[in-house]
Amino acid sequence: MQNRVLLVEDDVELRELLARYLSNQGFTVREAATGRDGLALALGQHCDIVVLDIMLPDINGLEVLRQLRAETHLPVALLTARGDETDRIVGFEVGADDYIPKPCNPRELVARLQALLRRVAWDQKTEANASRTHGDLRVEPGHRRIYQNDEALDLTATEYEVLQVLLAHAGSVVRKTDLMQWALGRRLEAYDRTLDMHISNLRKKLGNDNPPRIETVRGLGYSYRVPG
Known part of the structure; x- marks a missing residue:
């Protein structure tokens, strides 16, 4: 098709x-x-x-x-x-x-x-019941949805991809080059702020925690911190 x-x-x-x-x-x-x-x-x-x-x-x-x-x-x-x-x-x-x-x-x-x-x-090929939970977030890959306290987050397709990659590696640093490739499907180029903008939007939608649950690791990338 x-x-x-x-x-x-x-x-x-x-x-x-x-x-x-x-x-x-x-x-x-x-x-x-x-x-x-x-x-x-x-x-x-x-x-x-x-x-x-x-x-x-x-x-x-x-x-x-x-x-x-x-x-x-x-x-x-x-x-x-x-x-x-x-x-x-x-x-x-x-x-x-x-x-x-x-x-x-x-x-x-x-x-x-x-x-x-x-x-x-x-x-869409992933089984709908293959959900994953990370603190107050629940990922439903089959429906391409992420829920926070059982409320669906209003995410774009790319924001969903970025967040689900970070959640899959929660507690670890995901290099910007890897996150760009895995979530956006292309290489990170000099002066490309696309990924930074998506991270900024995600932080706002997740509630602007202090410290932020998506942490910037200088010179490396980003890490998702599960609130505890």
């Missing part, structure tokens, strides 16, 4: 270029030129993953993402202007799973989407 990608981009030339490339790589592609059309298609369950441009003619991509996150946990990769760190930071705060700078390399886009979809598919 082909993976269905929704491409929300108002630049006709770029959208057609990416759509052709994605189709040639085995994706079923749906296209939208406006935020409202993209939102309707995504909420109508017409896709497995969304590629969302931030600059759209009606409502911008960040607002589309906010509305999507109120209804669905679909994986979303943002298309952002190269070097515009503010958009990336806000995008991750709103709930983006990844970002691709424009002008984007179609091969990189495909690699990023395939990595996101592999992570979703891996957890």
Whole structure:
């Protein structure tokens, strides 16, 4: 079965270029030129993953993402202007799973989407009853959910991946290079703050414990501390 990608981009030339490339790589592609059309298609369950441009003619991509996150946990990769760190930071705060700078390399886009979809598919194959408990958190891999005191945490697909890796190694240090590869499916590159932003969001959603339950180990990575 082909993976269905929704491409929300108002630049006709770029959208057609990416759509052709994605189709040639085995994706079923749906296209939208406006935020409202993209939102309707995504909420109508017409896709497995969304590629969302931030600059759209009606409502911008960040607002589309906010509305999507109120209804669905679909994986979303943002298309952002190269070097515009503010958009990336806000995008991750709103709930983006990844970002691709424009002008984007179609091969990189495909690699990023395939990595996101592999992570979703891996957890969906896991038995629903194979839960794990870590203090006040419970991981339900079959449903891709993590509960805190029996309340489901509102996590993006990537936040889920990052947290479940840290929980699987609770009490030990997970190197940033390993966490990037295991949770995001790609190598850590210089000046890439993607992982740091996801960690920051997770700390807020977990309750801003003091000291934080996700601890930064300088020069190495992160460690999850089970509250006791």
